[in-house]
Each structure stands twice: as C-alpha cells, then as structure tokens.
Amino acid sequence: MKISPETSALFERYVIPNYRRFPLSLVRGEGSWVWDDQGNRYLDFFPGWGCNLLGHCPPAVVKAVQEQAATLIHVPNTWHMEAQGQWAKMLSERSFGGQAFFCNSGTEANEAAIKLARLHTPRGRYKIITFEGGFHGRTYGATSATAQSKYHDGIEPLVPGFVYAPFADLAAVRAKVDGETAAIMVEPVQGEGGIRFASVEFFAGLRKIADENGLVLIFDEVQSGCGRTGKWFAYQTYGVEPDVMTLAKSLCGGIAGGAMLARPEIAKSLRPGMHAATFGGNPIAARAGIATIETIEKEGLLQRADQLAELFFRLLHPLSSELASIREYRQVGLMIGIELRDDASRLVERCMEKRLLINVTQGNVIRLLPAMTMTDDEVREGCEILAGELRQFPA
Numbered sequence: 001m002k003i004s005p006e007t008s009a010l011f012e013r014y015v016i017p018n019y020r021r022f023p024l025s026l027v028r029g030e031g032s033w034v035w036d037d038q039g040n041r042y043l044d045f046f047p048g049w050g051c052n053l054l055g056h057c058p059p060a061v062v063k064a065v066q067e068q069a070a071t072l073i074h075v076p077n078t079w080h081m082e083a084q085g086q087w088a089k090m091l092s093e094r095s096f097g098g099q100a101f102f103c104n105s106g107t108e109a110n111e112a113a114i115k116l117a118r119l120h121t122p123r124g125r126y127k128i129i130t131f132e133g134g135f136h137g138r139t140y141g142a143t144s145a146t147a148q149s150k151y152h153d154g155i156e157p158l159v160p161g162f163v164y165a166p167f168a169d170l171a172a173v174r175a176k177v178d179g180e181t182a183a184i185m186v187e188p189v190q191g192e193g194g195i196r197f198a199s200v201e202f203f204a205g206l207r208k209i210a211d212e213n214g215l216v217l218i219f220d221e222v223q224s225g226c227g228r229t230g231k232w233f234a235y236q237t238y239g240v241e242p243d244v245m246t247l248a249k250s251l252c253g254g255i256a257g258g259a260m261l262a263r264p265e266i267a268k269s270l271r272p273g274m275h276a277a278t279f280g281g282n283p284i285a286a287r288a289g290i291a292t293i294e295t296i297e298k299e300g301l302l303q304r305a306d307q308l309a310e311l312f313f314r315l316l317h318p319l320s321s322e323l324a325s326i327r328e329y330r331q332v333g334l335m336i337g338i339e340l341r342d343d344a345s346r347l348v349e350r351c352m353e354k355r356l357l358i359n360v361t362q363g364n365v366i367r368l369l370p371a372m373t374m375t376d377d378e379v380r381e382g383c384e385i386l387a388g389e390l391r392q393f394p395a
C-alpha cells in the first residue's frame with residue numbers, strides 16, 4: 001500500500017490536511033470495485049462514503065451526465081429547467097407528496113430545513129431539538145445541530161437555539177419542548193453515530209409531540225434515504241411521516257446533489273429571496289438524480305437491497321455470538337454497524353491490506369454502506385475478509 005511520491009508531495013504542500021487520508025490514490029471505479037494508481041483492485045464495502053449506492057460509475061448515471069454535459073451544464077434558478085421539475089415530482093411521489101428545494105450537499109439541505117422551520121413557525125419560535133450522537137453536517141447551522149462536542153471544540157460560539165436530547169428518549173424530548181420550540185430534527189437511523197435506530201414508538205411519539213405543539217418534524221435522511229434501507233426512505237420502515245426531509249449522499253448516484261422536501265403548506269413559508277443555492281438542482285444533478293431513481297426501479301434494486309441485507313446479516317451477524325470482541329451488531333437494510341469493545345480504527349488499514357475497503361465510525365463501530373448492485377459472490381468475498389480480520393481482533 002503506497003502512493004507515488006509525486007502525489008504525496010502535492011498533498012503535503014498544497015492541500016489542507018483536514019482529512020486523515022490513507023496512502024492510497026484511487027484512479028478508477030466500477031460497481032463495487034476501485035483501482036489504485038499502482039494497479040491494485042479493492043472491493044468496496046463503503047463506496048463513496050455512502051454516496052455510491054448504485055456502485056461506482058453506474059452506466060445509466062454516466063450516460064445521463066455525459067449527455068447533459070454536452071447539452072446544458074448549468075443555468076441558474078432564475079429560469080425553469082424541465083429536468084428539475086421532473087426530478088422533484090419523482091421524489092415527491094415516492095415520499096410524502098412534498099415540494100423540493102435543491103442544493104448540493106447534505107449540510108445545505110439541513111440549513112434549508114432549519115431556516116424553513118424558523119420561517120414557518122410564529123416569530124419567537126426558534127429552538128430546534130436534535131439528538132445526542134446525531135450528525136447533520138459541517139456548516140455552522142448543521143454543526144450546531146450536531147450534538148457531539150468533538151465537532152464543536154474550538155469553533156464556538158455555535159448558532160444559538162439548538163437543544164439536545166438523548167436519542168430514543170421520548171420523555172426527554174417532551175421535557176425540552178417549550179413556547180420557543182420550532183422543530184425537531186432527527187435521523188431515522190443515526191449513521192455517523194454508529195448505525196443506531198430507535199423504536200417505532202419513539203418516532204410515532206415524536207410525530208405526536210410535533211402535532212400537539214405545532215412543531216415541524218424534520219427527518220435527516222441524507223445517509224438513510226434513497227433506497228439505502230430497502231425502502232425509498234428509512235422513515236417508511238417506521239411508518240411515521242415527517243413534515244420535512246433532507247437528502248443528499250446517494251441522491252444522484254455519486255454526483256453532488258442535495259434536496260429538501262417539505263409538505264406544501266410548510267414549503268410556502270420559504271418565500272422568494274429567503275433562501276437559495278446557485279448550483280442547486282442544476283441540469284446535471286437533476287439528470288443524474290432521475291437516472292438514479294430510474295435505475296433503482298428498472299433493476300428492482302429495492303428488493304435486491306433486501307436480499308443483500310439478508311445475506312450480509314446471515315454472514316456477519318453470527319460473528320456477534322462467536323466473538324467476544326463484538327459488543328453489538330446493528331443493521332437496517334444496507335446500513336451495517338458492528339460495534340466492538342475496543343478501538344477498531346486499525347481494522348480499516350488491515351482490511352485495506354487485504355483489498356477490502358470499510359469504515360470505522362465513533363472509534364469502535366465498523367460501518368458498512370455497501371452498494372445495492374453487489375453480487376452475492378462479492379458480498380461473500382468481502383465478508384470472508386472482514387470475518388477473518390475480526391477473528392484476529394483485537395490482536
């Protein structure tokens with residue numbers, strides 16, 4: 001595992017070191033495989049940090065982007081673009097009938113949701129309840145919404161008005177609602193927090209609290225949405241609808257894109273001039289987003305995600321009774337978390353040496369966000385490598 005001295009020198013001198021980068025320079029991807037600049041091939045159980053739910057370079061997305069790039073790359077939102085309207089319709093029809101605002105990332109989608117919630121509720125209502133272990137992005141509003149102190153160290157003061165509650169604790173939420181509360185914002189499945197979910201009762205309870213108090217219920221589905229859980233959106237596994245939902249990551253099959261969907265009666269509070277994103281919903285993102293939805297439907301990938309999820313479960317879950325090093329195994333569709341008793345960061349490099357790419361979050365949770373286009377053999381191959389490494393862990 002190495003990269004060329006030239007590439008390494010470029011990064012050392014010219015790129016801000018805000019990421020911990022592994023000594024691997026990737027040059028090509030196809031499906032669940034990527035190649036480094038030394039010609040090595042890796043099986044990717046974490047393609048694109050959750051963005052490449054269709055695998056690397058899905059052909060329909062590649063084609064749509066190529067065609068659109070040669071036709072019209074970007075025009076601002078001062079004009080209509082048919083593809084953006086079609087894309088909004090497709091997202092709306094697959095969720096709760098909302099209207100869309102488009103942007104370029106998850107954090108931006110959440111900023112839009114935060115602004116909308118404050119705009120929609122009466123003046124003086126500004127507080128937004130979010131949850132410990134949650135993650136909402138890196139811009140100031142979204143970082144302030146993220147109830148993890150490690151992301152706040154040294155960058156305070158944060159945006160005021162965020163109130164943190166323990167995840168899955170309904171009584172705590174109820175106690176935190178007051179006359180200044182505008183919204184509740186929650187991930188249906190905490191991703192970065194370590195693949196943590198709560199009961200149907202918890203989400204139904206949030207819905208009830210929101211209804212009783214006139215609050216906007218925002219679901220951050222940036223990681224859990226767009227088919228990741230075998231449903232279009234993770235909230236559909238709970239059967240509890242939000243008022244506002246944010247999307248990004250796998251929304252455009254690997255192209256940058258984000259969206260906020262809001263019930264029409266709430267969406268109208270985002271009046272002209274109150275919010276914008278210059279590149280939001282641009283023709284390339286729109287075409288990529290449409291191609292992503294079409295691919296998932298044409299190829300029956302929601303059902304396939306269920307099958308793959310079952311296969312992962314069958315192969316990996318038994319390890320949690322076999323190995324004392326595993327504290328808990330958690331999975332919702334193609335979101336898989338294996339919590340270990342010890343720090344697991346070194347497993348990323350160990351698997352990389354065996355040509356398998358994985359992620360570790362929160363220090364001790366192996367996180368897999370595999371593509372819904374994997375073959376059974378690919379799943380088996382990767383799980384065998386991972387199981388081998390886990391059996392030697394923590395040695």
Ligand SMILES: *Cc1c(COP(=O)(O)O)cnc(C)c1O
Nearest residue numbers: 105106107135136137191222223
């Ligand atoms: C990744 C993520 C974000 C931030 O998305 P960016 O595109 O990196 O801004 C927000 N919320 C959740 C749940 C995420 O997983």
